[in-house]
Amino acid sequence: MIFLQRVTKRFGSHSEALSQVSLKIDPGVMAFITGPSGAGKSTLLRLIAGLERPTRGRLRVNGFDLDQLSARDIPQFRRSIGLVFQDHRLLYDRPVYDNIALPLEIMGYRRPEIRRRVRAALDKVGLLQREGARPQTLSAGEQQRVGIARAIVHRPSLLLADEPTGNLDPALSREILALFADFNRIGMTALVASHDQELVERMPHPVLHLEDGRIEARARQEAGA
Numbered sequence: 451m452i453f454l455q456r457v458t459k460r461f462g463s464h465s466e467a468l469s470q471v472s473l474k475i476d477p478g479v480m481a482f483i484t485g486p487s488g489a490g491k492s493t494l495l496r497l498i499a500g501l502e503r504p505t506r507g508r509l510r511v512n513g514f515d516l517d518q519l520s521a522r523d524i525p526q527f528r529r530s531i532g533l534v535f536q537d538h539r540l541l542y543d544r545p546v547y548d549n550i551a552l553p554l555e556i557m558g559y560r561r562p563e564i565r566r567r568v569r570a571a572l573d574k575v576g577l578l579q580r581e582g583a584r585p586q587t588l589s590a591g592e593q594q595r596v597g598i599a600r601a602i603v604h605r606p607s608l609l610l611a612d613e614p615t616g617n618l619d620p621a622l623s624r625e626i627l628a629l630f631a632d633f634n635r636i637g638m639t640a641l642v643a644s645h646d647q648e649l650v651e652r653m654p655h656p657v658l659h660l661e662d663g664r665i666e667a668r669a670r671q672e673a674g675a
């Protein structure tokens with residue numbers, strides 16, 4: 451579960467990137483964050499992922515108090531989340547398989563278990579036949595699916611995606627969102643940021659609207675916070 455109480459984030463002496471944001475997302479829910487460029491979507495996701503600290507406010511994710519997370523708890527917290535980025539952030543000097551195996555290697559899984567899980571992840575995103583391919587030989591949509599396989603291979607309970615369809619045409623974008631919905635159906639909580647209002651509104655999931663670092667009142671009611 452994701453719980454934010456009056457969370458404010460300020461970078462240095464700049465104006466507030468997020469102002470008094472409160473929200474609650476229950477386990478098993480898939481929700482979207484929309485809003486124009488600069489509204490604070492990335493900042494919100496980075497805070498929830500523990501990549502940034504809030505300036506003020508309470509932030510609890512997957513049972514961890516992120517506003518006071520100790521260094522000792524960070525690895526365990528990281529394992530409970532998966533991150534998907536707009537630009538995939540794949541390693542282009544090694545094949546698809548190695549890209550997906552990497553987080554498991556960092557976590558100390560044994561080779562047979564890594565093999566099993568990487569194959570299962572590739573199967574889920576429909577790319578089992580491409581495990582030996584170099585990322586640059588894949589289409590943009592396939593590369594994003596590799597990014598998603600890497601994010602879910604360690605079976606996180608929470609999937610966070612920042613503009614995952616930013617580089618894709620409308621048809622591929624819908625395919626990628628359908629994939630997130632598949633993972634959500636098998637129990638993963640998912641929070642997906644997108645500036646593409648039209649795309650997001652085609653989906654049956656709740657939408658949180660950010661504007662100038664604030665959650666709109668309408669969205670707040672829908673999210674029940």
Ligand code: ADP
Nearest residue numbers: 461464467485486487488489490491492493494
């Ligand atoms: P979005 O993802 O909705 O485009 P961001 O979260 O990237 O919005 O940005 C929200 C605001 O915070 C913007 O004004 C942006 O310039 C500012 N911002 C984001 N990251 C930083 C940073 N590291 N340093 C200074 N300002 C930042």
Ligand code: ADP
Nearest residue numbers: 525528529531532533534539553556557600601
């Ligand atoms: P960071 O720089 O914060 O480690 P990366 O951009 O390197 O994040 O993450 C790349 C991918 O690998 C992401 O999907 C992330 O979830 C995963 N990942 C990286 N390190 C870890 C880790 N220690 N535990 C779990 N997943 C990880």
